[in-house]
Amino acid sequence: MKLYSYVVDHDTGRAPNPYSGVCTLCRCKYRKCPTKPRNIVELAKRGDWVVGTGGADKKKSAGHGRLVYAMRVDKKLTREQYYACPRFKAREDNEPPKDDFERHGQFVLISWHFYYFGVSAIDIPKKFPNLEKRGPGFRSDFGPEYIRRFVEWLEKGHKPGKHGEPCQKRVDKPRGGKTCKSSC
Numbered sequence: 170m171k172l173y174s175y176v177v178d179h180d181t182g183r184a185p186n187p188y189s190g191v192c193t194l195c196r197c198k199y200r201k202c203p204t205k206p207r208n209i210v211e212l213a214k215r216g217d218w219v220v221g222t223g224g225a226d227k228k229k230s231a232g233h234g235r236l237v238y239a240m241r242v243d244k245k246l247t248r249e250q251y252y253a254c255p256r257f258k259a260r261e262d263n264e265p266p267k268d269d270f271e272r273h274g275q276f277v278l279i280s281w282h283f284y285y286f287g288v289s290a291i292d293i294p295k296k297f298p299n300l301e302k303r304g305p306g307f308r309s310d311f312g313p314e315y316i317r318r319f320v321e322w323l324e325k326g327h328k329p330g331k332h333g334e335p336c337q338k339r340v341d342k343p344r345g346g347k348t349c350k351s352s353c
Contacts, residue, residue: 170216170217170218170313170316171212171213171214171217171218171309171311171316172217172218172219172220172309172311172315172316172319173209173212173213173217173218173219173220173307173308173309174219174220174221174222174300174301174302174307174308174309174311175198175209175219175220175221175222175302175306175307175308176221176222176223176224176230176301176302176303176304176305177221177222177223177224177230177231177237177238178224178226178229178230179224179226179229179230179337180221180223180224180229180230180231180237180287180288180335180336180337181335181337182261182287182334182335183196183197183261183262184196184197184198184262185197185221185237185238185240185283185285186260186261186262187238187283187285187287187331188260188331189260190281190330191279191280191281191283192238192240192279192280192281192283192285192331193251193257193260193262193277193278193279193280194209194210194219194240194277194278195210195248195251195262195263195277195278196262196264198210198219198307199211199275199276200274200275202270203270203274208307209278209307210245210275210276210277210278211274211275211276212309213242213245213278214242214245215242215243215244215245216241216242217241217242218239218240218241218242218316218319218320219239219240219242219278220236220238220239220300220319221236221237221238221239222234222235222236222237222293222300222301222302223235223236223237223290223336227336228337229336229337230336230337231286231287231288231290231336232290233301233303234292234293234301235286235290235291235292235293236284236286236290236291236292236293236300237285237286237287237290237336238283238284238285238286238287239283239284239323240278240280240282240283240284240285241280241282241283241320242278242279242280243279243280243281243282244278244279244280245276245277245278245279246276246277246279247272247273247274247275247276247277248266248271248272248275248276248277249266249272249273251263251277251279252264252265252266257279262277282329283329283330284323284327284329284330284332285330285331285332285333286332286333287331287332287333287334287335287336288333288334288335288336289332289333289334290333290336291327294322296318296322297315297318297319297322300319
């Protein structure tokens with residue numbers, strides 16, 4: 170089991186998308202073209218954990234030292250599989266893939282076991298130093314004991330599901346429009 174941590178620079182409810190009893194990570198923390206390094210959605214596997222911590226701008230995110238969300242990866246689909254699945258058809262993050270790379274080289278992480286706090290983000294306890302990744306990119310250099318203690322703390326102290334609204338109201342854009350900046 171691995172743990173991936175990154176900064177949720179702008180929490181709009183789109184990525185992560187914590188609605189309807191499922192949390193998805195699509196179109197953020199992904200590889201934008203085949204020549205770029207693999208990112209979280211390409212690297213994570215079933216059973217891994219993805220953690221999003223607050224960004225610096227409190228108008229767009231929860232602020233440093235706060236946990237925006239955590240999700241256990243329960244399923245990983247290609248964007249083509251995700252787009253074709255009737256269960257996910259109406260989700261706002263489900264845009265049609267445009268080319269072969271987007272269909273087969275980009276992925277979506279899906280979780281039914283997640284903790285989304287959004288604007289109600291919780292403080293990251295001091296007993297988890299370095300959980301918070303600051304700046305672009307991600308970190309995944311956590312040892313098994315650290316991950317076990319983090320998951321135990323999360324599961325014992327919180328009920329799975331959505332506990333708050335996104336930090337930022339998203340300005341609607343046409344379906345397929347760019348909403349995610351390079352900091353993803």
